[in-house]
Amino acid sequence: MTLFDDLSEDLGSLSITVARFVLRNALPLLFGLLAFLMVRQHVRRRNMPPGPRGLPLIGNKHQVPTIKPWRKFAEWSKEYGPIFSLHLGSTPVIVLGTAQAAWDLLEKRSNIYSSRPRFVVAGEILSDNMRGLMLPNANERWRKWRKVLHSGFHARRADDYKEIQSLECIVLLHELLTDPVNYERHLQRFAASVATSVTYGRRVESVDEWIVKENMEAMDYLTSVNIPGKYLVESWPWLLELPRFLQWFRREPEERRQRDIVLLTSLLEDVKKRMADGTAPDCLTSQTVNEQEKNGMSDLEIAYAVSSPFGAGIETTAGTLCVFFLAMLHYPDVMRKAQAELDNIVGQDRLPDYRDREKLPYIQALINETLRWRPIAALGGTPHAVTEDDVYQGMYIPKGSTVFANLAGIMHDPVMFPSPDEFRPERFLETDDPRLRDFELPFGFGRRICVGMHLAANSLYIAIARILWAFDILPATDEHGEEILPDRWDFTNGFNSKPVSFRCKVKPRTIKVAECLLREWEGTKDRLGKWQ
Numbered sequence: 001m002t003l004f005d006d007l008s009e010d011l012g013s014l015s016i017t018v019a020r021f022v023l024r025n026a027l028p029l030l031f032g033l034l035a036f037l038m039v040r041q042h043v044r045r046r047n048m049p050p051g052p053r054g055l056p057l058i059g060n061k062h063q064v065p066t067i068k069p070w071r072k073f074a075e076w077s078k079e080y081g082p083i084f085s086l087h088l089g090s091t092p093v094i095v096l097g098t099a100q101a102a103w104d105l106l107e108k109r110s111n112i113y114s115s116r117p118r119f120v121v122a123g124e125i126l127s128d129n130m131r132g133l134m135l136p137n138a139n140e141r142w143r144k145w146r147k148v149l150h151s152g153f154h155a156r157r158a159d160d161y162k163e164i165q166s167l168e169c170i171v172l173l174h175e176l177l178t179d180p181v182n183y184e185r186h187l188q189r190f191a192a193s194v195a196t197s198v199t200y201g202r203r204v205e206s207v208d209e210w211i212v213k214e215n216m217e218a219m220d221y222l223t224s225v226n227i228p229g230k231y232l233v234e235s236w237p238w239l240l241e242l243p244r245f246l247q248w249f250r251r252e253p254e255e256r257r258q259r260d261i262v263l264l265t266s267l268l269e270d271v272k273k274r275m276a277d278g279t280a281p282d283c284l285t286s287q288t289v290n291e292q293e294k295n296g297m298s299d300l301e302i303a304y305a306v307s308s309p310f311g312a313g314i315e316t317t318a319g320t321l322c323v324f325f326l327a328m329l330h331y332p333d334v335m336r337k338a339q340a341e342l343d344n345i346v347g348q349d350r351l352p353d354y355r356d357r358e359k360l361p362y363i364q365a366l367i368n369e370t371l372r373w374r375p376i377a378a379l380g381g382t383p384h385a386v387t388e389d390d391v392y393q394g395m396y397i398p399k400g401s402t403v404f405a406n407l408a409g410i411m412h413d414p415v416m417f418p419s420p421d422e423f424r425p426e427r428f429l430e431t432d433d434p435r436l437r438d439f440e441l442p443f444g445f446g447r448r449i450c451v452g453m454h455l456a457a458n459s460l461y462i463a464i465a466r467i468l469w470a471f472d473i474l475p476a477t478d479e480h481g482e483e484i485l486p487d488r489w490d491f492t493n494g495f496n497s498k499p500v501s502f503r504c505k506v507k508p509r510t511i512k513v514a515e516c517l518l519r520e521w522e523g524t525k526d527r528l529g530k531w532q
C-alpha cells in the first residue's frame with residue numbers, strides 16, 4: 001500500500017463522516033428553516049384574501065402559467081372569490097376578478113392603489129425612469145408625464161384629431177377594397193398612422209416605414225425584458241449594489257437605451273424643425289414643446305412622454321379591430337343588424353361620419369361588446385401597486401402588493417354579463433347601469449385609466465361603422481368551397497393578447513358603396529397633404 005492509497009482512504013472516511021454530519025444535523029436544520037418559513041408565510045397570509053397555497057421562498061411562482069396567466073386567474077376567481085391573493089417570490093399579489101372589486105379598490109381608493117410595482121430592468125435600467133407607464137404615481141416626473149398626455153388626449157382635445165382619423169379611415173377602406181387579403185396589415189397601418197399623426201404630425205403609408213419599424217422594435221425590446229422571472233435582479237434588487245462592472249444584466253438594456261434616446265430625440269427635433277418653418281400640423285409634440293417652459297420638462301422627458309402612444313396605442317387599437325373581424329365571422333346576424341342600422345340612418349350615398357354617432361346606438365353597443373368579449377389588455381394592462389396597508393371586506397392587503405385587475409375574467413363574470421361567451425351587443429342596450437352604458441371598463445381604473453381612451457374610442461367608432469357600411473366580413477373557404485371559421489379562442493400570449501392571424505374575405509356590400517368609397521378616396525389624397 002502506498003502513501004497515496006493511505007491518503008485516499010483517510011479522505012474517503014473523512015467524506016463519509018462529513019456526509020453523516022450533514023445527514024444528522026444539516027438536514028434537520030434545513031427542514032427546520034423550511035418549516036419556519038412556511039409558518040411565517042402562513043401567519044402573514046392568514047388575514048390576506050384567500051388563494052392557492054404556495055411553497056416557501058417561491059410562493060406560487062410555479063403555479064402561475066407563463067402562457068395566458070389570465071385564464072388561470074379566472075379559474076382561481078371562481079374558486080376563491082372576487083379577490084384572491086398569491087405570492088410571487090416574496091411579493092404579495094392581489095387579483096381582482098369582478099368589476100365591483102376593481103371599482104371599490106382601484107377607483108374609490110385610488111389615492112393608495114395607483115402606483116406601479118418596481119420594474120428594475122424595463123423601467124429603471126432600460127428607460128432610466130423616463131417611461132411614465134412604469135413610474136410610481138408619487139413621482140414628480142409621472143405627474144408631468146400624465147399631465148402632458150392628459151392635455152393632449154382628453155375628451156375635447158381628442159375631437160381635434162377626428163379629421164385625420166376620418167381621412168386615415170378612408171385610406172383604410174380603400175386598402176381593404178383593393179387588397180382585402182392583407183386586411184390585418186391595413187388595420188395595423190391605420191392604428192400606426194393615427195398614432196404618428198397625432199403625435200408627430202406625420203402620417204405613414206405603410207407599417208414598413210422606418211418610424212413605425214424603429215418604434216416597434218424599441219417596444220418589442222421593452223416587452224421582451226419585462227418578462228417575470230427573466231432577470232434575477234427583479235427579485236433581488238440588492239444586485240444593483242454590486243460594483244457596476246459586475247452587474248452583468250445591465251449591458252444590453254443600457255446599449256438599447258442609447259438607441260432609444262437617439263430615435264426619440266431625432267423625432268422631437270424633426271417636429272421642432274417643422275414648427276420653425278411653419279409646416280408642422282398641430283400635434284402632441286408641438287403642443288408640448290410650446291408648453292415646455294410651463295411644464296418644466298427637459299427635451300429628453302418630452303421625447304419619451306410623447307412617444308407613449310406607440311407603446312400603448314397601436315397594438316391595442318389594431319388588436320381590438322381584429323377581435324371585431326373575428327366576432328363578425330362568428331356572429332353574422334349581429335353584422336346584418338348593424339348594417340341595417342347604418343342603411344337606415346346613413347343610406348348608401350355617403351360614408352357614415354362622426355355626426356351620425358348618437359343615432360347609431362347598435363354600432364356603439366357592438367363596439368362595447370367587442371371590447372368586452374375579448375379584452376386586448378387581458379390582465380388590465382400594467383399592474384397597479386398599493387402604497388399603504390389596507391383592509392377590504394375584512395381582508396388584509398399589505399403595502400407594496402402588486403394588484404392585477406384581471407379584465408379577461410371580469411368581462412366574463414356571468415353575474416354582470418349573463419352568457420358571457422356569447423357576442424351579444426344588445427346587453428349594452430338593455431342595461432340601466434350607467435357604468436355599462438358609458439363603458440370605460442376596458443380602459444382600466446382610477447388615476448391610471450388609459451389616457452388615450454377617447455382617441456381610441458374615436459378610432460374604433462369610425463373604423464367599425466365604416467367597415468360595416470362598406471363590406472361584408474365573411475369566412476374564407478377551402479379548396480372544396482367549405483367555410484373555414486377561425487378558432488374563437490386562439491389568441492396570442494403577449495402583454496396585449498390579440499387573435500392569432502386568420503384568413504377571411506372582405507367583400508364590398510354593393511356596387512353603390514364601392515363607387516361612393518372610390519369618390520371619397522379621390523378627394524382624400526389632397527387633404528392628407530399636411531400630414532405627409
Ligand code: HEM
Nearest residue numbers: 133309312313316317377380381443444445448450452456
Ligand atoms: C382599444 C384601445 C385601447 C385599450 C383597450 C387600452 C387599454 C388600456 C388599459 C387597460 C390601460 C391600463 C390602465 C390601468 O393601469 O388601470 C391603459 C393604459 C394606458 N393607455 Fe391605453 N388603451 C387603448 C388605446 C390607447 C391609445 C390609443 C393610447 C395613446 C394615445 C393609449 C395610451 C395609454 C397610456 C399612456 C396608458 C398608461 C397610463 C398610466 O400609466 O398612467 N391607450 N390602456
